[in-house]
Amino acid sequence: MRIISTVLLTLAAIFSVTSAVFLTIDGNLARLTGWYSFKPGMPLFSSENTERLSEVKWMRISDLHETIECNKEKDGTWWITAPFRDRLNPAMADTILNFTGHARVVDTLPYNKMTRSRLREYGVQSNPHQITLKAPDGKGSEDLTTVARYTLGSASPWLADAGDGKSVMPTTYLRTNFYGKDKRIHVVSGNILNIFKDGLSGLRDPRPLLFSPDSLREIHITSHVQDTKPVVLQRASAETAWNIVSPCITAADQDKVNTLAASFVSLSAVKVEDNTLVQPNGKPEYTITFHTEQGDPVELKLYSTFDAPADGQKLCHATVNNRPVVFTLQAEPRVSRKGSYSRIVNSICNLPVLPARAMAQIKSNAGVVYTGDLPLTLGNLRSLKFSDIVDRDVERVVLKVLDSNETLKLLLIPGDVENEVSDIWMYSIGNSRYAEAEEMIVRRFLNGLSSIPVRGIEADVQAGENRNEVLKRYGFDKPYYSLYIRPKSCLYRATLFGVDLPLVKDRDARIFYISRYRDPNSGKSKWLGMERGGNTIYWLSTRLTRTLSLSENYWRDRDIVHFPISALRKLTLGYSQAPLALNYDYIGESWSGTLGSEDVTPRINPHRAQYYVRQLQKLKVSEWLDKDDEYALESLKNPVFSVKVELEITDYSQAEAVVMNSEDIDHTNLTPSFGDSRTEKAQEALKESSETDEALRNAALREHETHARTITIEIAPSTENSDKPFFYGRIVETGELFVLPFDDAQGLAGSILDM
DSSP, X not given: OHHHHHHHHHHHHHHHHHHHHHHHHHSSSXXXXXXXXXXXXXXXXXXXXXXXXXXXXEEEEEOSSOEEEEEEOTTSOEEEEESSOEEBOHHHHHHHHHHHHHOBEEEEEOOSHHHHTTHHHHTTTTSOEEEEEEEEOSSSSSOEEEEEEEEEEEEEEEEEEOSSSSOEEEEEEEEXXXXXXXXXXXXXXXXXXXXXXXXXXXXXXXXXXXXXXXXXXXEEEEESSSOOOOEEEEOSSTTSOOEEEESSOEEBOHHHHHHHHHHHHHOOOSEEEETTTOOOSSOEEEEEEEEESSSOOEEEEEEEEEEOTTTOOEEEEEEETTEEEEEEEEOSOSSOSSSHHHHHHHHHHTSTTSOHHHHHHHHTTTTOOOGGGOOXXXXXXXXXXXXXXXXXXXXXXXXXXXXXSOEEEEEEEOOBTTTTBOOEXXXXXXXXXXXXXXXXXXXXXXXXXXXXXXXXXXXXXXXTSOHHHHHHHTTTTXXXXXXXXXXXXXXXXXXXXXXXXXXXXXXOXXXXXXXXXXXXXXXXXXXXXXXXXXOEEEEOOHHHHTTOOOOHHHHBOOBSOOOOGGGEEEEEEEOSSOEEEEEEETTTTEEEEEETTEEOGGGBOHHHHHHHHHHHHTOBOSEEEOXXXXXXXXXXXXXXXXXEEEEEEEOOGGGOOOOOOOOOBOOOTTOOOBOOTHHHHHHXXXXXXXXXXXXXXXXXXXXXXXXXXXXXXXXXXXXXXOSSOEEEEEETTTTEEEEEEHHHHHHHTOOOBOO
């Protein structure tokens, strides 16, 4: 009996050990039974195994010719580890895992004489693809356990329900011994045979580079064709701008560099081959090195272009330092870019019909990146903007002209968004008082510094070059214009130990110089500009230099008259037959008036009158003219219409304390210096805050004085030949002349009376 017990215990132990081994290897005990019950509609693998597909770290894929093994590293990247190390296409790995997890049994064919005679048709022996997937065993060790294993055959003629009851999907013959020595042929939903159309080599990642463009910090571009220094681009973070630091220090074109980085990541090879079997064509033309936030630098080499034997398409080879393969990339599109056909295509693409992004997609042939289109030179990557300044970041501007006592000052008076008060720009020329400037002119000027492209790059101050000699050579020792621009201070501030501090560091003032330069070779004059501390001298467009004006008429507000409707007392419209005189009562919101000697109060349309006043308040001139403009004076000898506005303005000057703190600008070297004597007076006036507050309260409580103001506008059509007719205008009280658009002038003669 003891012997029998011992034998039974021994057999039980052997069975337990064998079961444990099979559980470790295959994750199931079906191999002991050699059979598994498959039913149509059920998953190919159990729910426990399919749930672990997301944990798969290892896979083996075999066909009749070769076998590859792949590991998934901690960063989520799949790498082929055998027969040699190379990156697996992540899309292929996802395709295999998705197919394995979603495969459903459509039918099962028994393994009998008939099916054995048709194994070639099923493809499980003649053209098989064997796939094995392993995941961690879940015990905290590094051991792996198999969660799926199967052999793909041929595509089957059946179509399976996709699960929505409307559409169908292809199916595939498949055999699996995951559940034992089961030789039956299964028909399962799905078909991934297309990923093996180029053999297992087609599973390699066709992209030479695999990183996020946001992680890039440096790009080094070395040309082996031209004897030039490498182009080096740098940035501190993904949010900061790209700068060129070699062969010169200058700003980069942000759009072009970002597009270049995205293009590198989007490069996709038409063929990936083992470098032991294929040698690159010719010598490398470019070497591009990428430095990212993490990982070692990646070096990409682009080789000379060659023609494909089949269709003559322009191709080029490429290699990277972290993969032992040779990539074949497309250098140019199949359609030639030369000849009349190309000119027609380019003309159509340049039509401003589609958005810029859509146009770019058409030109790039639906997203294909061609190496011949990559901007890899300094001239293609550097910024052609004189500055990066925009109007919303500026609060003060000073423009000084060489050998002139006149100085333009622009000052921003911030508004209040909550109370719907807009920002106001003020201007002053010379020692004149500040007056309201035309907002659009100021913004056009400031934005023009960055939006108006320069005509070219005149020179760069190279490292080690005598800077003063270069500046003197191009006339920057005595610049014609000196432009001082102060950015807005930080609006969010805090008090620390009694000191007022910005929560974000205030930006330093920026100074630009513009010089008139005569080219010694051609004898032609041109405008050159540079920023103080910069290294690039730009050839400026005259579109930009024309905005540098010290004329008061250029900067002044284009509104003809400012008045609140509460100040309006009388409005006289000078028609040719008889003047229409209208009286306005603001409290009662009523109108009365006469046409000549006739009382026309009942005929006044109050809605038309209100609309007329609003149009008058918004009336803007096209251009202010000098007071002695002969063409305007000639036309205005016989004005065809006049508008007389009589106002009663309340004087609040005693109730306001307006202090303009002008900072002394301490510049050295080539920079002019400006000061404002009112600073000390303003500080003195605000020393006694309590007395100031009391004075303001007293001024606000008493009845304010009023003074009358009359503004008379005369207009007459231009007598000059012009494509667009316009009117000349004059403010009678001041003699100021202006140009008024044709439609606006006609609107002044609009009818207010009902017939």
